[in-house]
Structures are given as structure tokens and as C-alpha cells.
Amino acid sequence: MAIQAGSFRTLELTDVGRSFGGHNALTDLNLTIRAGEFIALLGPSGCGKSTALNCLAGLLPLTHGTIRIDDERIDTLPAEKRGFGMVFQNYALFPHLSVEKNVAFGLQMRNVPKAELKKRVAEAIALVKLEDHARKLPGQLSGGQQQRVAIARAIVLEPRLVLMDEPLSNLDAKLRLDMRTEIRRIHQNLGLTTVYVTHDQEEALSMADRLVVLREGRVQQVGSPEEVHTSPVNWHVADFMGYRNMLDLEVASADADRVVVAGSGLRLRATAVERVAVGDKVRLAMRPEDVRIAPDGAAPAESIPATVAVVEYHGREFAVGVSTASGLTLHVRSDHAPQVGQEVALVVAPERALVFRSSLDAADLSEVERDLEEVRT
């Protein structure tokens, strides 16, 4: 029988929290993971990703909340009773054991009969394409090959959930790309359920079915790669997802989500993601690839005049840094190479210029003030 992932319907985290001393590393994590999903926990360093994964694994006790698989409560079980496989950044292989023996170790600990053990080890090694290296020691393998051994060692136990904590961060750029595809392939072939921690948004977007974006221990957004990429819910998520141009402006007019924002010599149409009103201080977020340099000579109404400061070749297009008359720096794209010092006109579609409240607290306060004003009048 081929390797089979253990099955369940849903894994449910309810109000999961973990604090260290007085510091909340993870607060109120609510998430339902469906069997077969590939979930990426994503966010900047220190946002609580590893804490969440370690709580799930049973390596850290929860200070709050529950974790259930179907009807079984598992947060009270020790790590080894949860039936999960783990793959870490540092591989954690036994250096004195061959690839085969590293992969066999967990099965031996479970007293799996010899014939079955041999068969399962051979299948796991074939799955990660290491047949030619089975007798080697980890020290005789490349970083990518060692990471494959770590994956084989986790999946040979037929885990009901595979947890991976930045498994590719020690590999070079090309190998990272290859291993992304490889991990995704193994996930799909075995019908695994995977929770994968990364701070690399491209890695998360390309591998996961759903992303959970964390910031300061709290979930900011849960969604498909496309949702999180094109519709971030607040400026923190936008910032993290590559909306590199962030400008602090003011709302000049607002008609539902269609707004005009102005300031620093700019005035442009944009889309409000959060509720804003005329006069609010807001943050405008635009991805470099959504801000284009208009073709030579064309300066459509509503374009932003700017001067080219730096040009970088990026394969099919150019990444261009420009300055506006008021001294703002913007990162934009162009399919032709402009000259440094050249005057250009920038265009951005209003639906790709996203407007967020600058600070939740300030916006909340102004909303309270507006409400109070309404009560007074």
C-alpha cells in the first residue's frame, strides 16, 4: 500500500493564545483548516507564526483556547500523540545515520514490522527522489537533498497534518524555487494537510490554498492568494504584500468606495477599502506594477508628473524609481527604459490605488467623534 495521509474532516483552532511573561505572542487565533488544505502562516519576523505552529504541534502549551480535530480535543495531548509530522528549517537529521536510517527511525520507534518498514521507507525515499542517495550520510548531501530527507522522514509516518517552519530558508534562491514546486507536488500527491510558516510572501502566494496573515500576534486577514494579493484588508497587509508605494494623503471627496485623495501636490482617483470621509487622513497604497509610465508624449488627465531617478532592468520590464515635484519617491514599472532625469507621466487605474485608514485608532476616534457630533445635532 502506498503512503496514505491520515484523514480527518476539519482541524479547528478556537481563541488560541499564547503569552510569554506578560507579552502576548499570539492572541485569539480562530481558524478552521479543512483536510487537504495547504495553509500558509505569513507575516513579518516576530508576528507569532512559529508560536502558532508550535502550539499546534504541541511543543508549546496554550495559555488560552482549544484545538480540535473533528470532535477530538487535541491541545491537551502531548506532541507525540497528535500524529503530526514536522519539518524544520535546520533539517534536524541524525548526522551518523544514513538517509534510509533517518527515514526509518520513526517507524522503528513505533515497532513497525520489518517488511512493512522497508517498503514504506523505499516509497518515501522515492517520493522525494533520493533513491540514488539512500545509503549516504546527511553530510554527503546538498542542503536541498537534506531537506528532502527531512520531508521523507515526516511523511513516512503518514501524518494527519504536516507542519513546516520556514523549511526553505537555508537554501539558495534557485533551490528554493525548485523545492516550492516539490513540496506542493508531494502535498497534492499524498492528499496531505499542510500548515507552512514563512515570511516570504511570494512563497506563500505560490504554494498555499489559503493564507493567514499575522501581525503582532493577531490575524489580519485569511484568504486565497488572490484575495490577499489584490484586496488586502488594511495597510499593514498591503505593505506586507508588496504595495511598496504608501502615501499619506487626505480625502478630498468620497462617494461610497470611490474617492479622490489629495496632498503633496497630487490629486488622484482611488478606491477606499475601509470607510473614510472627506477630510480624513488616509494612506494610499499602490503596487509598483500597477503604476505605469505613460508612453512617450502621452500625459493623460489625472496622471502624476514625476522625474526619473533610477532605472533597473528586471527581465521583461524596468523597475523605475521616480520623484514627484514635492519630493515624494515612487516605485513604478515601465516596458521601455526611460532616461534618468527624464520627465514622465505616471498612470494608475483608480481600482488599483487602494485607500486605507492611516491608523485604526485615529480613524476609530474620528468615527466616535462623528457619532458624538450626530448625537449632539
Ligand code: ATP
Ligand atoms: P520569526 O519569523 O522571526 O521566527 P515569528 O513570526 O515566528 O518570527 P515568534 O517566534 O512566534 O515569531 O515570536 C512571536 C513573539 O513572541 C516575539 O515577540 C518573540 O520575541 C516572542 N517569543 C517567542 N518565543 C518566546 C519565548 N520562548 N520566550 C519569550 N518570548 C518569546
